[in-house]
Amino acid sequence: MTELSTMKDGVANQAEASDRVLQILAEAGRLFASKGFEGTSMRDIALACGISKSLLYHHFSNKDEIYARVAVGSTLELYLFVRDRIPDGPPSQKIRAFMVATAEYFRRYRWAWIASTTAFWNDPDRSRHKERLTRRDRFENFLRGLIQEAIDAGEIRKVDVPMTGRLILSSLNWMHRWYNPNKSATPEQIAEVFFDMIFNGLRSGELVALPSPEPPKSGRRKSR
Amino acid sequence: MTELSTMKDGVANQAEASDRVLQILAEAGRLFASKGFEGTSMRDIALACGISKSLLYHHFSNKDEIYARVAVGSTLELYLFVRDRIPDGPPSQKIRAFMVATAEYFRRYRWAWIASTTAFWNDPDRSRHKERLTRRDRFENFLRGLIQEAIDAGEIRKVDVPMTGRLILSSLNWMHRWYNPNKSATPEQIAEVFFDMIFNGLRSGELVALPSPEPPKSGRRKSR
DNA sequence: GTTTTCACCGACCGATCGGTCAAGCCCGGC
DNA sequence: GCCGGGCTTGACCGATCGGTCGGTGAAAAC
Structure with a gap:
């Protein structure tokens, strides 16, 4: 059974990944979280990692794969x-x-x-x-x-x-x-x-046994 | 007091807006909701409305304003x-x-x-x-x-x-x-x-405190 | 009848997008 | 020495981005 073995820098389940890959996943996750998938460019991720954009494509085949690794993790x-x-x-x-x-x-x-x-x-x-x-x-x-x-x-x-x-x-x-x-x-x-x-509910303690799922008074409804 | 007067096609509070503007807001809202702000292009909005992209800029100054009108509304x-x-x-x-x-x-x-x-x-x-x-x-x-x-x-x-x-x-x-x-x-x-x-809470109804005349149901009693 | 207004469009702009590629750099093995 | 291979790069690609421009046609205003 998978043992949740390698968890580092908030990146879960990236067992055989190198430090660089873990760094990319961590930064990409942070960016995806704050700016969204479409709002985050590969240049953003590269800049956040302090590496060139090309290097991202050395470790991942495309943007989707980075997202998938982040999300799946x-x-x-x-x-x-x-x-x-x-x-x-x-x-x-x-x-x-x-x-x-x-x-x-x-x-x-x-x-x-x-x-x-x-x-x-x-x-x-x-x-x-x-x-x-x-x-x-x-x-x-x-x-x-x-x-x-x-x-x-x-x-x-x-x-x-x-x-x-x-x-x-x-x-x-x-x-x-x-x-x-x-x-x-x-x-x-x-x-x-x-x-x-x-x-326990919010209601203060005096509760009567009330099997009915309906709220007590269904009445009163101000239409406008 | 604002009377929530003009609400059309799910677009709220766009009082003095023309039909075309309301259409744009409705389509833009739907697109922003399903694809996100960054994921929705001005071309997408124009296409959904069946108009040219230029017309969007005739009615709105930029993309942000469309979003603002949608969100504020x-x-x-x-x-x-x-x-x-x-x-x-x-x-x-x-x-x-x-x-x-x-x-x-x-x-x-x-x-x-x-x-x-x-x-x-x-x-x-x-x-x-x-x-x-x-x-x-x-x-x-x-x-x-x-x-x-x-x-x-x-x-x-x-x-x-x-x-x-x-x-x-x-x-x-x-x-x-x-x-x-x-x-x-x-x-x-x-x-x-x-x-x-x-x-009311999820817990099945048992009396807690209170001078209730009803006898507590025998059995199970959880504190807290 | 002329002018103004206004909704509307196609072509186009510079910037940026995701992605590619050939070429270094670095380092251990021979 | 020098050779291969993994890590790394900058230059570059076509496509698409948000946004601009000059213009058209029809109705309204004069």
Whole structure:
């Protein structure tokens, strides 16, 4: 099993890569993340690395390959990374561990993560990302499995499983838009807070047993 | 007060604009949303509109202005749009209305919304978006005010207000990444579901504290 | 009837894009 | 000595970028 062996400078899973290649991947990831795929030129990457543009083509066949290495490196092992951090125990705690582990992955490979998640959606040629999509589905299905498990165990109420998964992933995936590594808490701590809010709810303690998924008063709707 | 008067083809707040300008804004918004700002050329926009590239420069001074009109149109009135849909009543219901109204705005101006939220983050020159940032802050502060109100009213527990706001906005802002207008429920319905999950929590209903006459269900009891 | 205005277009500009190529540079093995 | 091969380079390519220009034709204004 792949052991997530070589992780350096935030570039994951680039086992047999030379230092120069790792440098290129790190700089390219940072640039893709901040300026987007189309907004980043090969000259930008070369300049950031302090090398000539030609050298990029010595190590990579084209721009797409650089992006692919960056993106694949960031999502390749996310599923394995998270799965290996799910402890035995109550399903709700597995969900909590899922969120914390995902946040940890985000913290470690932040630039590559952002690059792959942002560039992907602006790319009209989605077929290029098929492998990435497959992994993403596996990751999301894994979470849905945990949620179903928690429902079956009676730990959480009978909510819509895909929607619950989307809510949880939203809280994690949107982090890169506001997370400031200098100011905020760690991503892991943030994930803990979000888990608490989603699992226990915001409502103050007096809760009655309420199996109905509907909000209390559906009335009042100001039309204008 | 601005009345959100002219909204056509999903292009908001373009009052005195001609049909052609509205067409350009609509097509540009759609293209920016799907291919990003850098990935969309002026030729692309002209082709999508069935006009010459020169005509774009007759109606707009440059590419940035087209983007600005698209982005400003989508966020200009978000705050007012949502504020006007907050009913009187319990603060928790105000938060619910906030989420539903934001979702409605997303549904109406989907392309412009996506274009402005995605292109913005890939733009190294953030100063261009200062006005947009100001509005975004006002919008977020408005939500935080509602949350604080709900805490003061005892409706929700003493959570971290900024973090709670981020969780709520995450659930709404991430929607454009997975929402499929042909398959899923309406954004408003999704917002209702998310509100229910966040407000009531996922945990199956057990009494916590409070002098409730009901006998606690035997068995499983989780602290926290 | 003439002039002004305005939506609109094709041709074109310099700059930059992704990508190529032939030729060094450097260094260990002979 | 000098020879090969991996790392590195600058000059260069065709295509496309955002943007400009002079002009056209028809309606509005005079």
